[in-house]
Amino acid sequence: MSRIRFDNVIQRFRLIRERPDTLREAFARLFHHRTRYLPFEAIKGISFNLEEGETLGIVGRNGSGKSTILKLIAGVYSPTSGQVLVNGTVAALIELGAGFHPDLTGRENIMINGLMLGLNRRQIREREERIIEYSELGEFIDSPVKQYSSGMYMRLAFSTAAEVDPDILLIDEILSVGDVGFKKKCMARIHDFNRRGKTIVYVSHSMNSVKRLCTRAILLDNGVIAAEGTTDQIADTYLESIKSRQKEKTGSPVREL
Amino acid sequence: MLKLIKEIIKYRELIWALALKDLRVRYKRSFLGFFWALLHPMLMMVVYTIVFSTIFSRKIPNYAIFLVSALFPWTFFTQSLNYSISSIIGNSNLLKKVRIPKSVFPVSAVLSNMINFLLSLIPLALLILLYRFPFHQTLVFYPVQLLFLFVFSLGIGLFLTTVNVFFRDVSQIIQVVLRAWFYFTPIIYILDFIPTKYHIIFKCNPMYYIIDGFHQIVYYGMIPSTTSTIMSFIFCFASLLIGNFIFRRYQDTFIYYL
Numbered sequence A: 001m002s003r004i005r006f007d008n009v010i011q012r013f014r015l016i017r018e019r020p021d022t023l024r025e026a027f028a029r030l031f032h033h034r035t036r037y038l039p040f041e042a043i044k045g046i047s048f049n050l051e052e053g054e055t056l057g058i059v060g061r062n063g064s065g066k067s068t069i070l071k072l073i074a075g076v077y078s079p080t081s082g083q084v085l086v087n088g089t090v091a092a093l094i095e096l097g098a099g100f101h102p103d104l105t106g107r108e109n110i111m112i113n114g115l116m117l118g119l120n121r122r123q124i125r126e127r128e129e130r131i132i133e134y135s136e137l138g139e140f141i142d143s144p145v146k147q148y149s150s151g152m153y154m155r156l157a158f159s160t161a162a163e164v165d166p167d168i169l170l171i172d173e174i175l176s177v178g179d180v181g182f183k184k185k186c187m188a189r190i191h192d193f194n195r196r197g198k199t200i201v202y203v204s205h206s207m208n209s210v211k212r213l214c215t216r217a218i219l220l221d222n223g224v225i226a227a228e229g230t231t232d233q234i235a236d237t238y239l240e241s242i243k244s245r246q247k248e249k250t251g252s253p254v255r256e257l
Numbered sequence B: 001m002l003k004l005i006k007e008i009i010k011y012r013e014l015i016w017a018l019a020l021k022d023l024r025v026r027y028k029r030s031f032l033g034f035f036w037a038l039l040h041p042m043l044m045m046v047v048y049t050i051v052f053s054t055i056f057s058r059k060i061p062n063y064a065i066f067l068v069s070a071l072f073p074w075t076f077f078t079q080s081l082n083y084s085i086s087s088i089i090g091n092s093n094l095l096k097k098v099r100i101p102k103s104v105f106p107v108s109a110v111l112s113n114m115i116n117f118l119l120s121l122i123p124l125a126l127l128i129l130l131y132r133f134p135f136h137q138t139l140v141f142y143p144v145q146l147l148f149l150f151v152f153s154l155g156i157g158l159f160l161t162t163v164n165v166f167f168r169d170v171s172q173i174i175q176v177v178l179r180a181w182f183y184f185t186p187i188i189y190i191l192d193f194i195p196t197k198y199h200i201i202f203k204c205n206p207m208y209y210i211i212d213g214f215h216q217i218v219y220y221g222m223i224p225s226t227t228s229t230i231m232s233f234i235f236c237f238a239s240l241l242i243g244n245f246i247f248r249r250y251q252d253t254f255i256y257y258l
Helices: A023-031 A066-074 A106-116 A121-135 A138-142 A150-164 A180-195 A207-213 A231-250 B002-010 B012-027 B033-056 B063-085 B104-130 B137-166 B170-184 B196-202 B206-220 B226-257
Strands: A002-016 A037-051 A055-060 A081-086 A090-093 A168-172 A199-203 A216-221 A224-230
Touching: A002 A066, A002 A199, A037 A066, A037 A081, A037 A199, A037 A224, A055 A066, A055 A207, A055 A231, A066 A081, A066 A090, A066 A168, A066 A199, A090 A150, A106 A121, A106 A138, A106 A150, A106 B012, A121 A150, A150 A180, A168 A180, A180 A199, A180 A207, A199 A207, A207 A231, A216 A231, A224 A231, B002 B012, B002 B104, B002 B226, B012 B033, B012 B104, B033 B063, B033 B104, B063 B104, B063 B137, B063 B170, B063 B206, B104 B137, B137 B170, B137 B206, B137 B226, B206 B226
Parallel strands: A055 A199, A055 A216, A090 A168, A168 A199
Antiparallel strands: A002 A037, A002 A081, A216 A224
């Protein structure tokens, strides 16, 4: 069964250039017919298909469109053109802090998050203790999350997402802020998740973790798929492309990564 | 509009949790906490009554009750607008992760103020007892008035929050507009005090009908006139229809402006 399907998806943003944020500016714009924003295509016609139980790694340089793809899958963005079909429940670990209200405590945020992800109150109550235990946040769970460190944020986000038990899990880099112990725990959990036939899309700059986790990968460059294949192939291609790019720039060989 | 109702039903637990969240954040870290929901209207009641009864109390008996019966609904209206205006921007963190109907945010903002408003009915009831004023039978129509007030506020709130995402000035402008609107609505006075030739202006004001309904039910013990009820209904319906339409039209682009 197809879980995620992209059909020639284009995502265009308006890159802010003195966006008329106030009425005055909007009025000013009425008189000067100047465009105050740059149209910017983050994703330029991408198609792929992901079956149930598959794990896809997305690699690429900063700004190549990785996170945009995740946000399209999560439904946060709607594509400018093309089609995004998502079949199943999605939990996303996207930006640090996304999904949390800074003034509420960890425990209160678990409730809000769970409800947003489609659980009902009773289901969340049942899982609450497990989430807290898994996150190892201890007594911090009753403090407002604005006082959390990045690592604590991530722990809460991951623990909640894992307990929600979605069909599709999206992970964007954020695991990297966790300490070694917790990262290991997360990886194990993700593996287990995959064994149970769930679909995972994983974005990372760490080729090792992509290799460990994913069977398939795509390399993004400037909003298009530059290469597609097994993780080993793609990891090599990616590292090669970085090396050659740096050589072009500096004219000198780079040390091994 | 049907969509909005469906979303509200489907996401009722989330809306409720968000509304409670709003309240919790509002009273968090204040020494008296939730007690402010009662204390604030009481203090407001005292201040307004002292200030305006010097002008109006001779012409309007039991002025405090007349005033408060309309002042609290008005406060609900303004607070609802203030909270729903910022509901999309204020919850941008929550919008960045999951696809959920964005209407849950303005709806929960208005709902949280409704809870606050219902609590303020306790001071109102105490005031009525204190004045040995009768609890009129017409109070059974109170829920209908509440519904009008809720729907009207939600419609305007949906509209304003949409505009505010694109032009943040709206939240500033609206403060001035609401102030003027307050004085143009017969809340602290009776329309009869105004020369008849100006009445037409007041009768274009949707809040006139809604507020009049509250006066009738609580203060006069009368069933609101048919005109008043019909006009309230029309304005509520129009407000929600337009607000919802505009909101839905632009909701998918909100994320790019947050």
